[in-house]
Structures are given as C-alpha cells and as structure tokens.
Amino acid sequence: MKNSIKILILLFSTVGIFSCNKQQDKNNEGQSGALASNAAERVYVAPGEYDEFYAFISGGFSGQLSVYGLPSGRLLKVIPVFSQDPEKAWGYNEETKPMLETSHGFIPWDDAHHPDISQTNGKLDGRWVFINGNNTPRIAKIDLTTFETTEIIEIPNSAGNHSSSFVTENTEYVVAGTRFSVPIPQRDMPIKDYKGNFKGALSFLSVDPESGRMDLKFQIIMPGFDYDLSHPGRGKSHGWFFFSTYNSEEANSLLEVNASQNDKDFIAAINWKKIEEYVNNGGGKKVPAKYAHNIYDDETHTATSTMENEVTVVDPTEVPGAIYLLPTPKSPHGCDVNPTGEYIVGNGKLSADLTVHSFSKMINAIENKKFDGEAYGIPILRFEDVLAGTVKQAGLGPLHTEFDDKGNAYTSFFISSEVVKWKVETQEVIDRQPCYYSVGHVMIPGGNSAHPFGKYVLAMNKITKDRYLPTGPEVTQSAQLYDITGEKMQLLLDFPTIGEPHYAAGIPADIVRENSRKIFKLSENKHKYATISNGDARVERDGNEVHIYMTMIRSHFTPDNIEGVKVGDKVYFHVTNHEQDYDVPHGIAMIGANNSELLIMPGQTETFVWEPKEVGVWPFYCTDFCSALHQEMQGYVRVSPK
Numbered sequence: 001m002k003n004s005i006k007i008l009i010l011l012f013s014t015v016g017i018f019s020c021n022k023q024q025d026k027n028n029e030g031q032s033g034a035l036a037s038n039a040a041e042r043v044y045v046a047p048g049e050y051d052e053f054y055a056f057i058s059g060g061f062s063g064q065l066s067v068y069g070l071p072s073g074r075l076l077k078v079i080p081v082f083s084q085d086p087e088k089a090w091g092y093n094e095e096t097k098p099m100l101e102t103s104h105g106f107i108p109w110d111d112a113h114h115p116d117i118s119q120t121n122g123k124l125d126g127r128w129v130f131i132n133g134n135n136t137p138r139i140a141k142i143d144l145t146t147f148e149t150t151e152i153i154e155i156p157n158s159a160g161n162h163s164s165s166f167v168t169e170n171t172e173y174v175v176a177g178t179r180f181s182v183p184i185p186q187r188d189m190p191i192k193d194y195k196g197n198f199k200g201a202l203s204f205l206s207v208d209p210e211s212g213r214m215d216l217k218f219q220i221i222m223p224g225f226d227y228d229l230s231h232p233g234r235g236k237s238h239g240w241f242f243f244s245t246y247n248s249e250e251a252n253s254l255l256e257v258n259a260s261q262n263d264k265d266f267i268a269a270i271n272w273k274k275i276e277e278y279v280n281n282g283g284g285k286k287v288p289a290k291y292a293h294n295i296y297d298d299e300t301h302t303a304t305s306t307m308e309n310e311v312t313v314v315d316p317t318e319v320p321g322a323i324y325l326l327p328t329p330k331s332p333h334g335c336d337v338n339p340t341g342e343y344i345v346g347n348g349k350l351s352a353d354l355t356v357h358s359f360s361k362m363i364n365a366i367e368n369k370k371f372d373g374e375a376y377g378i379p380i381l382r383f384e385d386v387l388a389g390t391v392k393q394a395g396l397g398p399l400h401t402e403f404d405d406k407g408n409a410y411t412s413f414f415i416s417s418e419v420v421k422w423k424v425e426t427q428e429v430i431d432r433q434p435c436y437y438s439v440g441h442v443m444i445p446g447g448n449s450a451h452p453f454g455k456y457v458l459a460m461n462k463i464t465k466d467r468y469l470p471t472g473p474e475v476t477q478s479a480q481l482y483d484i485t486g487e488k489m490q491l492l493l494d495f496p497t498i499g500e501p502h503y504a505a506g507i508p509a510d511i512v513r514e515n516s517r518k519i520f521k522l523s524e525n526k527h528k529y530a531t532i533s534n535g536d537a538r539v540e541r542d543g544n545e546v547h548i549y550m551t552m553i554r555s556h557f558t559p560d561n562i563e564g565v566k567v568g569d570k571v572y573f574h575v576t577n578h579e580q581d582y583d584v585p586h587g588i589a590m591i592g593a594n595n596s597e598l599l600i601m602p603g604q605t606e607t608f609v610w611e612p613k614e615v616g617v618w619p620f621y622c623t624d625f626c627s628a629l630h631q632e633m634q635g636y637v638r639v640s641p642k
C-alpha cells in the first residue's frame, strides 16, 4: 500500500511539472485553452454599468475578503476581516481594535479560507457573509448592508479552523470544524500519545435570525482524525452536516510513512438536529473554555470584546444514531452536497476517481443497521451500501466540487490542472477545460445552496507562472472565469486576486444591491465620543489625557488649531464626519502617530490615539481627496514641554 501511494504521488508531481512546462511555451503555440472567440464582449461591462454578480473571494493569508464584480473581474472592495488594514483603520482605531481580540490577546492576522452567504429556505438571501480564520480559530460575519465585519467569534478546543464556515439552509447554524485534533482541554502531554487522546471538536454556532448574532451552541468531540472540509445537507438531507476527514490512522506525524496508510478515510455524517434536540433538553456537558466574542455595534459604531468561559460539549456516544462514518477513498479534501441534497461528493485528493455517496442509501443502511465496525463508538457504514457511484479516471488530484442548476457538477483537479464537468446522476464526464494552473477551489454563484445560478464557474488558481507580467519572485494568484451555459465550458477571463483565494461565494448583484446602505444619519450617531453639533467641538483635559472632540466637513476640521497639549500626554482624537452625502468620507492623519489614518464615513465617529514625544507645532490633514479644497483641510497641534 505504502509503495503504491509513493508511486501515485510521484506520478502526480511529474504530471504537474509536465503540464506547467508545456504551458510555458504557450506564447509560442498561441494556446490559451478553449477561449471563446467573443470572450471580451461577454465579460465587458460598459463604463457606468454594473456587474451581474458579486463575488466574495477569500484572501487566504491576507486575512481579508475581497469583493469582485462578475463577469468583469473588477475589484470593488477589500473588506478587512482578520488582518489589520491601515486603509480603513481596521484594527488601528479604538472602535475596531476589540474585533481582533482573542484568548491569546490581540491577534491582527489570520488565514481566511471559506466565505459562505446566508440562506433562507435554501436560497441565498444576501444578508451576511461568514468566513473562517484558520490559524487562531475564528469565524467572522460581514454585514452586507455595510460591507463591514460586524462580529468575530473565537472557537475554543479547536486548531486550524478549516472545515468552516458553511451555513445550513436557513442559516440556523454556521459550522466550524477543527483541522488538527488536539488535547481537549489543552495540556502538557507527549505528542506520541496522540492516538486515542487527541480529539477533534466540531462546533455549531447558532445564528439569530433577526440580529444575526452568533453563539457557540455546542461542540461535538470527535475521534482524533484531521477534519478537512464540510458541507450542510439540504432539501432531503437538511438537518445533516458532512465533514471529510483524513488521517483516520490518528498518526501524530503526517510524513508519508504514517499518513495515508488507510485505503479509505471517512466522511462523517452528523445529524445536527438530533444533537440540537439533545442539547435543548439539557444534554451535553458544560466545560470551561476561554474564547473571545467580539461584536461591532451598529448604533455606536464601536466594538466590544467579551471573554466567554464555558462551552457545551457532546460526546458522540451520548446521542446514539446521530453520527455515522462513510468510508471514502484516499484522503478526501472537498466534501460537497448537490442542490437536491441527495449526493455527497468526496474528493479523495490522492485519487483519480471521485466518490459519490447517496443520502437515501445512507439512511437505508442506517435503518437496516448495516455497519462495518465502529470508531470510538461511532458506527462505520459499509462503503458499498452508501455509494451512489464513482466518476472514473476523471483527472488527478480532485479537490472541490460545485453544482449548477441543471444537474451538473464541476470538480477542480489540482494536479492535472483542470475543471471537469460531469453529470451528477450518472457520474459521466461531459467536458474538461484546463486551468492555468493548479486550481484549488471552483465557485458557481449559489453553488453551495439549493438554488445555484449556473451561468459561470470561477476557478481559483494556486500558480500563475507565465500568465502575468513578472513581479519579482512572486507572481499574482488568479481567478479564471468560464461560461457554463453550454455543453462545453468556455474560458472567458483571467484576473488577478488578492492574497491566496481559497474559496469564494457569489450572488446575483440585485439581491445585495437593494439593501446596500448609503448613509449613516448623524442624528442617529450614538458613539460615546460623537460631536453632533459643531458648537460642541472642544478640547478637554483629564489628567494626562487630552480628548479632542473634532468635526470634519468639506473642507475643514473644527477645531483646527489645538494648544495646551504637553509631551507625554495621551491625545485622543474623536473625530465625527458631519457630511450627509453618499460617498463623502474624510480622512485624518497625524504626523508621528504610531497608527494608521482614519477614514470616516459620513455620520460616523472614529478615534485614534497620539502620544507626542517632542515639543513643536505638529500638523494633521485629511487623507481622502474630498473636494477642490481637500488640500486646505488641515490643522496644527501645539505641543509644549511637560
């Protein structure tokens, strides 16, 4: 077994190199895949026109979420989530610093992987986007009226929060699964004692249907596998959640010798409705766990961070009939459910085939108690009893699958660098198109819901090599857009992406556009340090703290000449933007402030702190070109000796 895997891996890498070398000659050959002859026309969005879809593309190691228009591929915004962003003062101003608090302290970076849009009755409703932070496990929520991150919750007992953040069909839950199994609770113990002692926490965060507030409702403490991706059941399988696993050997080192010994790992099928009921009836155990829950309040425009200290955990054996393991070949990565909820596709990344499980067969096997052993008390179903079929020799290194609204699936193949279209019912391959190169995820707007919009598939590539102008040792990562309205996919467009795009969520623009907020009313500003009336602009001293209550409007600050500040003071600039027009932010930056600028939206207040170290008369200015007199929007602070 070990040898055959070695050969497989060798074969895969050879093919990978071969396909890249081949593509490097593409300029000579004039080859660029099945590029549609009128591709330019089909992605062209005329000046002043809107795109048809929003695409929210994860930034991977940039920690952020970028917003693109499709089909044009135009970048519309970068929404700061897990990483500090000086452009928007995210994590720099006093209002948003609490958003990046964790039980480990202030952590201004994370690895953002999988965005998912909220749903009602299995349809995208465009209210929120959820996205996971892998490294210091977190889930964030972005409000799509403001395109701002309004909540971040840390996930305790978890590490490498990768199987996240997918939502159930009424956004009852957003789910967070651990990648690493770890000692729960964390403690000092030999790593070699992993097997049987390390555990994997799968977390279910309830979402309030009105406010959207997330709460960590329960965690299922699973065997010590690694958990990879997950997807919710829908339609007939609503109430279930599916997680792919690897390292079912429970090896503490994943060097080739240890990992992938087992021919099959598992997809864990979890009846969350059953577990929810158990917890609602007082089941589970409350255990101590420290985790931060950070909320950005819409009225005060200020975040607060609360440290929680316990969580409800459930041992699978306490709730018989709630969890089953479906054997799935070759270290499955993606774990995707089709729009009807009948098929669960496991993409074994060391395989050339795709495994398609049947939900009805699974239920049947459960009812007939056809088990093939167990793992820590969790029944293992027989592979043959749950298998709907196999997509044979579809490509090399399958990672992720999305679905259109016509019964087709689209699977990315990392090693053979292509997207393969196949029929879900019959598992027959219909088309394949190359990706440049090494595609990770693919995305169809609504592809993770019961109602996909099967017009385009977006491939997110890990390597671009010769596709773009060189920019030093690192070249951009990219997305490729294919038209999928016909039998064959047609490549329309390449465009560069921010960070490493791991996944994206797309939605028809109309659903979001209508609700996009234009203005914050000054009269509704409840910020603690807001200056609503210009007459209230002032400077107040409180010990060695100086509070400047400042206003900004085209094209001046009030006050703009500030005296009475001393070296060693802590100077708070509380700045309120008095504009009441759409799209008129002002900025402010202070020389020598160990900080970023503030970029303040009309009607809002933000605060930064400046600690002057030297006497002098120090200027500040507006950073956003706001009017013909933008350059005149400035002021001075006089700093006197202590």
Ligand code: CUK
Pocket: 113, 114, 162, 229, 333, 399, 400, 440, 441, 501, 502, 503
């Ligand atoms: S993982 Cu990146 S290509 Cu986080 Cu979705 Cu598969």
Ligand code: CUA
Pocket: 554, 555, 585, 586, 587, 622, 623, 624, 625, 626, 627, 630, 631, 633
């Ligand atoms: Cu205000 Cu420039």
